[in-house]
Amino acid sequence: MNDLLERLRGGLVVSCQAYGDEPMNDAATMTKVAQAVVAGGAVAVRAQGISHLESMREVLDVPLIGLWKDGKDGVFITPTLEHALAVARTGAEVVALDGTTRPRPDGLTFAETVRGLTAQHDVLVMADVSTYEEGLLAAEAGADLVGTTLSGYTGYTEKGDGPDLDLVARLSAALDVPVVAEGRVHRPADAAAAVAAGAHCVVVGTGITHPTSITTWFADAVAAAVTDRTVN
Template sequence: MDPLIESMRGGLVVSCQAYPGEPMRDPRTMAQVAAAVVEGGAAAVRAQGLQDVREVVAAVDVPVIGLWKDGDDGVYITPTLEHALAVADAGAQIVALDGTRRPRPDGRTLAATVAELRERTDVLVMADCGSLEDALEAERAGVDILGTTLAGYSGERPRTPGPDYELVDEMVGACRLPVMVEGRVHSPAQAAEALARGAFAVCVGTAITHPTTITGWFAEAVAGAR
């Protein structure tokens, strides 16, 4: 296993992202958030957008998983080879891309994308999967690490309120590559449960780095108690 990935074993990865139009939607702000979560113990950081990746790479000394969201429907997480090459050029050590079996905008297969990315760069590749079938296909495509990121978003599985533990169990049992649990991990207990089920690492985003949503949780609880 690559030492970079090994360094994340049993660790917490934190996704530092803000949505367009939000007050924190600024690359320098995301870099500061990344530095803060590393100080808190994050083993790696996930960053979205080319300038965010550049700023975050410069701000932290842990692995940076970079991606580029283009669009908001279908295959939009680093959807093409050109997106992946740009993320690698921005400095990400690991490029995360859509790891589903859905058609990609540039017509390439996942395997072709990974192969050409490896020919032209030395980055590692993370596949954001939505099902066990995606994960098995991504393994065959030659990626380095699997994520449950798109469980409940690609149309193959229902969207669970928290992590899709059933998919976690399936992937850990059937896949040879490390499995990172990502998606709707909203509490430390859920993160610990993911690792107890055999996950290699766990990625948390909203519950740590999205104050608008976190505030909403508390505001709703307070309103309900009145």
């Protein structure tokens, strides 16, 4: 597993996810997206959903960071031990869990979930956290990687325009385990800044693999420019 961490070091991980009734939300389509980002230089793929992970595992030769989103509020990123075990059974080398201090649906703590998972599967655990304190606690509880994924997405954190580089820097300075920069990394400059802040690797999702969001950014910019031209 140390070799796996070395494969991630200084690399770009691409999150290939679609949601709900979006046209791209099927295993075959997202697997093609995953193959495309690997061809472009991604050192690993982060993906969610059992069927998607199983499909990707059949064709990808890079590590998979797997998760299972279930629900919309509170803890919904691989929220229970059973979810985590199911993700591990797909062949994902890393299982991503909500690493916040919020209560989990099955009543287990994060540490209990990590112990239950690693007792049955030889996988690494990535903790998705939202604060510095949660990052420290997650590492202490056995997380192999700590990601800033949820900064700005919990009720007690503030959402900025870009990645939480301050959190990346603070956690990187404090932890012995690798810190993964994730969340609102929308431009190449954001990814470079995250590495400069100390990130072991960087995860980019929406800015590469979610065309609906990317199209909205451009459409809004064009609409604003048209409005400015009309006013002036």
